[in-house]
Amino acid sequence: MTDQDPVQIYQTHLDTVSCLLWEGDFDGVCALMAFPGRIETVDATTTLHSPQELTTSLQSFRDSLLRQGTQAYHRICQSAAFDPEDGDLITGAHRTFALRGGTYVLTPWDSDMHLIRKDGGWRGVWLRVATRNVHANIISTQHPWHQPPEIGTAP
Amino acid sequence: MTASAKDIYQAFLDETSRLVWNAEFDTLTRTMTYPHVIATKERDVTVEDGPALTVLATAFRANIGTLGATAYHRICRSASFRVGDANWIDGTHETYVLRGATTILEPFTGVMSLRHDGTRWLGAGIRSDVRNADICMNAPEILTTRSFT
Secondary structure, three states, X not given: OOOOOHHHHHHHHHHHHHHXXXXXOHHHHHOOEEEEEEXXXXXXXXXXXXXXXXHHHHHHHHHHHHHOOOOEEEEEEEEEEXXXXXXXXXXXXXXXXXXXXXXXXXXXXXXXXXXXXXXXXEEEXXXXXXXXXXXXXXXXXOOOOOEOOOOOOOO | OOOOHHHHHHHHHHHHHHHHHOOOHHHHHOOEOOOEEEEOOOOEEEEOOHHHHHHHHHHHHHXXXXXXXXXXXXXXXXXXXXXXXXXXXXXXXXXXXXXXXXXXOOOEEXXXXXXXXOOOEEEEEEEEOOOHHHHOOOOHHHHOOOOOO
């Protein structure tokens, strides 16, 4: 059963991952990702080789959101399309909101993401975030694999 | 004045969402022009003045609080200056009532107009594609206590 609307696939992936992240179910998040994966922010970039590495960053990101008083985490697909040469790849863009009541805890930021179809499901494999990592610890700074920024390119 | 209609519309959404959430209804009433219409699937209500709006906004805020919401989030989908009268903006937006990372009401679309009064942009009516029974804004018990037309 594959929904062929790429926007709906992309938004469903966002919603599912957001709920799992918010609940602290990092194993659940990792199950919806493909490895190696890549995360790029304005000031930090890394390749994630394993669920363990991703979990460390998921923890730091979630801790950062909660520490800053976030009470709701909301991501909205802005666009998504199948790659014209690869029906198992969706490229899209979304905006992320960290909210508390009727206000933004953090300035909303935009991201580009790639999903690949693997083992019958859609998995996140590449994320480029248009915000500084220092604002939200999307990539844990505790890792030796924390790297200086590179020019972002798809894997 | 280079702000786009969409920027103005989103800024208005952000301001009024914050005021609703914080129950700052006196300030909220000053962001609107009167009379204006608040419409849901069941009925249209003409809001004659600030106190009337306060009754509706109070009911809505209480309802989303009862549902356990932790955030009230509205995102502009489209907005444009009205052809022939740039003192009006007509637009659409999506409303999300959230608890954590979950929407606790089915997201719904709103169609809203803003009017510039020479000083600032004011809300001038909204139609939401949602059953009033689900958001409890212009509820019958409220209508019986107010002489809305």
